[in-house]
Amino acid sequence: MENASFDVIVVGGGNAALCAALSAREQGAAVLVLERAPVEKRGGNSAFTGGGFRMVHHGAADIRNIVPDLTDEEIARTDFGQYTAEDYLDDLGRITQYYIDPDLAETIVRNSTDTVHWVRGRGVRFVPNYGRQAFNVNGRFRFFGGVVICANGGGRGLMEQLYKATEKHGIAVRYGAQAKALLRGPAGIEGVRILVNGVEEVIRSRAVVLACGGFEANREMRTRYLGPGWDMAKVRGTRYNTGDGINMALEIGAQSYGQWSGCHSVAWERYAPDFGEVELPHSSYRHSYPFGIMVNADGGRFVDEGADFRNYTYAKYGRVVLQQPGSFAWQVFDQQVKHLLREEYKLRGATKVQGNTLEELADRMQDVHPRQFIETVREYNAAVKRDVPFDPNVRDGRGTAGLAVNKTNWANTLEVPPFEAYSVGCGITFTFGGLKIDTATHVLDVEDRPIPGLYAAGELVGGLFYFNYPGSTGLMAGSVFGCIAGREGARHARGAQSAAA
Numbered sequence: 001m002e003n004a005s006f007d008v009i010v011v012g013g014g015n016a017a018l019c020a021a022l023s024a025r026e027q028g029a030a031v032l033v034l035e036r037a038p039v040e041k042r043g044g045n046s047a048f049t050g051g052g053f054r055m056v057h058h059g060a061a062d063i064r065n066i067v068p069d070l071t072d073e074e075i076a077r078t079d080f081g082q083y084t085a086e087d088y089l090d091d092l093g094r095i096t097q098y099y100i101d102p103d104l105a106e107t108i109v110r111n112s113t114d115t116v117h118w119v120r121g122r123g124v125r126f127v128p129n130y131g132r133q134a135f136n137v138n139g140r141f142r143f144f145g146g147v148v149i150c151a152n153g154g155g156r157g158l159m160e161q162l163y164k165a166t167e168k169h170g171i172a173v174r175y176g177a178q179a180k181a182l183l184r185g186p187a188g189i190e191g192v193r194i195l196v197n198g199v200e201e202v203i204r205s206r207a208v209v210l211a212c213g214g215f216e217a218n219r220e221m222r223t224r225y226l227g228p229g230w231d232m233a234k235v236r237g238t239r240y241n242t243g244d245g246i247n248m249a250l251e252i253g254a255q256s257y258g259q260w261s262g263c264h265s266v267a268w269e270r271y272a273p274d275f276g277e278v279e280l281p282h283s284s285y286r287h288s289y290p291f292g293i294m295v296n297a298d299g300g301r302f303v304d305e306g307a308d309f310r311n312y313t314y315a316k317y318g319r320v321v322l323q324q325p326g327s328f329a330w331q332v333f334d335q336q337v338k339h340l341l342r343e344e345y346k347l348r349g350a351t352k353v354q355g356n357t358l359e360e361l362a363d364r365m366q367d368v369h370p371r372q373f374i375e376t377v378r379e380y381n382a383a384v385k386r387d388v389p390f391d392p393n394v395r396d397g398r399g400t401a402g403l404a405v406n407k408t409n410w411a412n413t414l415e416v417p418p419f420e421a422y423s424v425g426c427g428i429t430f431t432f433g434g435l436k437i438d439t440a441t442h443v444l445d446v447e448d449r450p451i452p453g454l455y456a457a458g459e460l461v462g463g464l465f466y467f468n469y470p471g472s473t474g475l476m477a478g479s480v481f482g483c484i485a486g487r488e489g490a491r492h493a494r495g496a497q498s499a500a501a
């Protein structure tokens, strides 16, 4: 079956896709969005996010430009810090061990603030993320870790507004439409073959933007590319990102790029469901480990829980948990830090045990070597630099000395009962390997030549993240490259149309 034709088809229904669709439409293109999910599950991983955007800013005045209803009182009691282009580039380099494609990094950073303004212009409201990115110390909030703003209503709020804008601008969206293959003719891309309710259709277009995510929800690809054990990871977000866009492009000669064996993965509720539930997107988060210790089945610590702010370590510690015996760990806290635990720790569904003594706690953490666990806590307590004051807002240097695995910051002793332990496994967020693009988002072939009419944005772009990821860069990168891809796709379609006339 063959359908009407469009200037630009956007494959995917998340943040990168809708930014591409809106930007193409603004260039006058006739746009179709193909979303594999049904309408009630639309929005991909973007809908699961906290809505955080990592952007360049120079303090309160820049934040107020994005959040105009910020009051003078809020400004007075907040230290937003600043996050310069140099800070951002340094973080992207340092966190990815300097493997990030420098041109793509530069494109994200230099376009970050303007793109947030552009997204805002499409109806998305932003607010400072006081709850997740700042701590209140002595009556003053201080933002740590480079991220200040998030979309009002989190990822669901973001996607709701972007879908509203899509509707307002007359962009067609087909739900339950799975793109299966790209059509390529002598002059370049000619459309997409899709599957709807088991029936194949062909839809013609002059350009295609691929924005349909990585392969984190595909067990088979996970195990093939990330390695043994990854079949057991829980998927934090959508079940629909199974690598289709990457595979379709590789089939017509696109170049694979980036760290195919790498992914973003976190410590996650051990008995979470296999896939995320968009109605409860945050219930399985276990991000407060910098304030306690993590132990494995042998009863020992295995990682520096306080190596850096959570934003700079959380995305690589899921893999570390997966690599422990039995692929699980326990996060242990006492009453001194309980008030710092994120709200998800209090939700039903957390695998939690409590004890009035460490012995009682050890007894309840049934799959952990009890004597070794108690010995680990004893050694850890003795190694804490008690003379250094604790401050969750800065890298406080309150570490441990002399342990095989030292803790660098936020080391509090575990001595005020009742003690609490939470069991965690590995939750995968998204994969790092994907397609090679240039800074205009053309998908490149193996000789680095653009495939005419093919563009990509979002999680399926390779070359951005290696080994680790600075929190809240995913939405930012998706919006930056999505905007560019839509604009470039529309221009290409216009050119192709004039050539044909």
Ligand SMILES: Cc1cc2nc3c(=O)[nH]c(=O)nc-3n(C[C@H](O)[C@H](O)[C@H](O)COP(=O)(O)OP(=O)(O)OC[C@H]3O[C@@H](n4cnc5c(N)ncnc54)[C@H](O)[C@@H]3O)c2cc1C
Pocket: 011, 012, 013, 014, 015, 016, 017, 034, 035, 036, 037, 042, 043, 044, 045, 046, 047, 048, 049, 050, 051, 052, 053, 054, 177, 178, 179, 180, 211, 212, 213, 236, 237, 238, 240, 241, 242, 243, 244, 245, 281, 429, 430, 457, 458, 459, 460, 471, 472, 473, 474, 475, 476, 478
């Ligand atoms: C729990 C969680 C919290 C997160 N928090 C943040 C945060 O606060 N800030 C941040 O920057 N990042 C965050 N991330 C990462 C972020 O979600 C991603 O980087 C970003 O959303 C990727 O956007 P995307 O548009 O590329 O992909 P997605 O939003 O995943 O969209 C992909 C879309 O493609 C569709 N699709 C897949 N295959 C096909 C096909 N064959 N045909 C048609 N459609 C298809 C899917 O249904 C989906 O709609 C978080 C991720 C998770 C899971």
